[in-house]
Amino acid sequence: MTAHEQRAYDVVIVGGGHNGLVAAAYLARAGRSVLVLERLANTGGAAVSTRPFAGVDARLSRYSYLVSLLPRKIVRDLGLDFRVRARTVSSYTPAERDGRPIGLLVGGGEQRTREAFARLTGSDREYLAWQRFYGMTGRVAERVFPTLTEPLPTREELRRRVDDDEAWRTLFEEPVGVAIEDRFDDDLVRGVVLTDALIGTFADAHDPSLKQNRCFLYHVIGGGTGAWDVPVGGMGALTDALAAAAREAGAVLATGHEAVRIDTDGRTAEITHRTADGEGVTAARHVLVGASPRELAALTGDTPPAPAEGAQLKVNMLLERLPRLRDSSVDPREAFSGTFHIAEGYEQLAAAHAQAASGVLPAAPPSEIYCHSLTDPTILGPDLAERGWQTLTLFGLHTPARLFERDNDAVREELLSATLAQLDAHLAEPLADCLATDADGRPCIEAKTPLDLERDLRLPGGNIFHRELSWPYAHQDTGRWGVETRHANVLLCGAGAVRGGGVSGVPGHNAAMAVLEAGEDRTA
DSSP: OOTTTOOEEEEEEEOOBHHHHHHHHHHHHTTOOEEEEESSSSSBTTSOEEOOSTTOOBOEEOSOOOBSSOOHHHHHHTTOOOOEEOOSEEEEEEEEETTEEEEEEEESOHHHHHHHHHHHHSSSHHHHHHHHHHHHHHHHHHHHGGGGGSSOOOHHHHHHHHOOHHHHIIIIISOHHHHHHHHOOOHHHHHHHHHTTTTTOOOOTTOTTOHHHHHHHHHHOGGGTTOOBEETTOHHHHHHHHHHHHHHTTOEEEETOEEEEEEEOSSOEEEEEEETTEEEEEEEEEEEEOSOHHHHHHHHTOOOOOOOOOOOEEEEEEESSOOOBSOTTSOHHHHTTSEEEESOOHHHHHHHHHHHHTTSOOSSOOEEEEOHHHHOGGGBOHHHHHHTOEEEEEEEOSOOGGGGSSOHHHHHHHHHHHHHHHHHTTBSSOGGGTBOBOTTSOBSEEEEOHHHHHHHHOOGGGOTTSSOOOOSSOOTTOTTTSOBOSSTTEEEOSTTSTTOOSSOOHHHHHHHHHHHHHOOOOOO
């Protein structure tokens, strides 16, 4: 069935990203007639796996790459054939102390981690502070994460749920830089802690808006533990499973259908959509929008929200072998299996932010890398896996969209070169010597700036969260589930909803729950 063969549905969902697919699966399983309109030729949005290098059998998670915020509840409810694997190493951060290469390996067992802290800092103090700090965030995660798929608590209700005044003040009330500086002395350790506050968020540790705190919170509460796991089969395995669940439940997934207008009186709506063959109109009781709030405003004719701005560089690479490290005390297979921090000391991060804020590229661009294929070799073709090839995913920080506006292509190349130079400083051989080549003889490396993400995925300003992240509690005009808009029958089901951002499915779940609670008679 195409979108043209049925003229009315209970629910039309604009956008076939992972959140839209979650909503579609829940609603179709509940007996609602559901149509998903996806502009692109495939569903999945930013959570897809692709073969980006010509003639090379490697399926990379092209945009999003790790899983933490997806509740097991959604996987169970929808019967998804989807698994994740834990990384045995949390992170490795190379450094140079007294003229010699050294690094901080977090993982591989408590004793080994403790010894790594002592070797770097000379005592147990930083390790014990680390244990106390992440013990606190772990307790907050246990209490906050389950609320993400419940109706929005008030601020006071969430505070009572946290039940820890120090934790509440540290995470919700004062800049996270205060806690980091109070608890840790070592610059490198401070930087590793701070990075979770900066992924996709352009902020200083002491930003008074606390947007860095909101980012930090979402990075440490995932799954009730804060662990970031590897999706088996790549991120596309998740969205493929979601699409299958939605279809099996009866939802219609119409790719190549771009929604261009939503007309609603609050009770019924008409959605105009465009294909290569022309325009069509479909009626619905409810419309769920997985696109950004800015796209939603364009569809409904409402005043758009303040512009968003992304601040990351995403790089995918394929290597014939992992590079050797200057720090010979650690195996590259361990160092790259966790998060490999580059130029992310605390002062380095502050300097990079200040430079980018002044309109220039950071002199030492901070970034982090991990190797998916070490934990999940299934993303490589059997021949590549047997030959020892590996993927590398790099995520650069403090690169706001504004820096690329003068010449996106030239600035991308300049930033990529500077970023890889920071990595090479910690390697015993140049990364370029390890890069594989594709069928046309080109190095297997691709980079995406915020402007590339805006062009490819319509992320406003390249912001991976669609807009600034929000606190996971109710505030003015958030509604019961955090998905409501000023139109009673139009809901957000994407990353721009309250408790959105990241690959979580939470906004999709919550929008579906809001529709089911409304309980109107069905159209079909």
